[in-house]
Amino acid sequence: MVDLSVQLGALVLRNPLLSASGTFGHGLEMEHFVSPESLGGWVSKTVTLEPRHGNPAPRICETEAGFLNSIGLENRGVDSYLEKIVPALKGVDAVIFTNVGGASPDDFVAAVERLEEADEVDAYELNLSCPNVQGGKLPYGTDPKMAEDVTRRVRDVTKKPVFSKLSPNVSRISDMAKAVEAGGADGITAVNTLLGMSVDWRNGTPGLATIQGGYSGVGMKPVALRCAWDCVRSVNIPVIGCGGISTLDDVLEFLVVGCSAVQIGTASFSNPSLLAEMAEELPARLAEAGFDSVRELIGSMHGLERPGGSSK
Numbered sequence: 001m002v003d004l005s006v007q008l009g010a011l012v013l014r015n016p017l018l019s020a021s022g023t024f025g026h027g028l029e030m031e032h033f034v035s036p037e038s039l040g041g042w043v044s045k046t047v048t049l050e051p052r053h054g055n056p057a058p059r060i061c062e063t064e065a066g067f068l069n070s071i072g073l074e075n076r077g078v079d080s081y082l083e084k085i086v087p088a089l090k091g092v093d094a095v096i097f098t099n100v101g102g103a104s105p106d107d108f109v110a111a112v113e114r115l116e117e118a119d120e121v122d123a124y125e126l127n128l129s130c131p132n133v134q135g136g137k138l139p140y141g142t143d144p145k146m147a148e149d150v151t152r153r154v155r156d157v158t159k160k161p162v163f164s165k166l167s168p169n170v171s172r173i174s175d176m177a178k179a180v181e182a183g184g185a186d187g188i189t190a191v192n193t194l195l196g197m198s199v200d201w202r203n204g205t206p207g208l209a210t211i212q213g214g215y216s217g218v219g220m221k222p223v224a225l226r227c228a229w230d231c232v233r234s235v236n237i238p239v240i241g242c243g244g245i246s247t248l249d250d251v252l253e254f255l256v257v258g259c260s261a262v263q264i265g266t267a268s269f270s271n272p273s274l275l276a277e278m279a280e281e282l283p284a285r286l287a288e289a290g291f292d293s294v295r296e297l298i299g300s301m302h303g304l305e306r307p308g309g310s311s312k
């Protein structure tokens, strides 16, 4: 029996497979494809203090590999989440991460303070990185001081684990990783979508109403892998890899570069059962390669050095 459990700070997950925010509803919608007990955890869509209508259509656009979105964090707000979603999460056998967004540090703090009443929420993931609000200019995503400040302010109002989700749209993601670690994050999710755009040259129409949006799916995997590795070697907190993962080999690549877990987003749109299939196949794949536990693989890449000199 291969031991699949992984540790993310104080959280123990039964396996390293998580859904990515915004691609899996709040989790329950997907239950007949992926049962909660087959997963390490569920990450909710971003919840904001106030309801948000999101961006104008079209807000999804296919590309040669993966797609562009500019949903704009549409959601019904934290009060509706607490009233309608949280009661249904009671007794669900999965670690629940609630992803929180906001237009200001005060918004993040107020939303988390409201969520503190919900025992069903096991951890927070702070969306410091959505490219689809404020015209792609959300400063937490690119300014280490602001990212540190938001993380610290949330850290101060909760005892639950806080994961800061970073943007790949920066020149040095290691600076962002160190900043949120300094702000007290228990872990990092690396990464959100890449900024991209598409256009039909025949009629000059952009693929998205907002022109630019977030690019996700298989095409971004090498960028996401590099970002995750760069975070791993810059901080001593756990890193959750995300971006372009669509096969079990992809999952194992993110683990070998040092991620403690992974999130899968866009690939679930073409195969909603993918996460369950991966969870089923993972033990045999590790056993074939001679591993007794998934933790033996984590961070085993040659030449990987973590801060403090440890090679794992």
Ligand SMILES: Cc1cc2nc3c(=O)[nH]c(=O)nc-3n(C[C@H](O)[C@H](O)[C@H](O)COP(=O)(O)O)c2cc1C
Pocket (backbone or CB within 6 Å): 020, 021, 022, 023, 045, 046, 069, 071, 073, 099, 127, 130, 165, 191, 192, 193, 215, 216, 217, 218, 220, 242, 243, 244, 245, 263, 264, 265, 266, 267
């Ligand atoms: C349609 C769509 C909606 C998304 N919504 C959110 C969101 O609400 N909050 C968030 O933090 N990330 C959101 N993301 C980003 C994903 O969680 C993930 O970071 C990104 O898509 C890269 O992973 P992937 O290539 O596996 O999809 C969204 C992505 C997509 C495609």
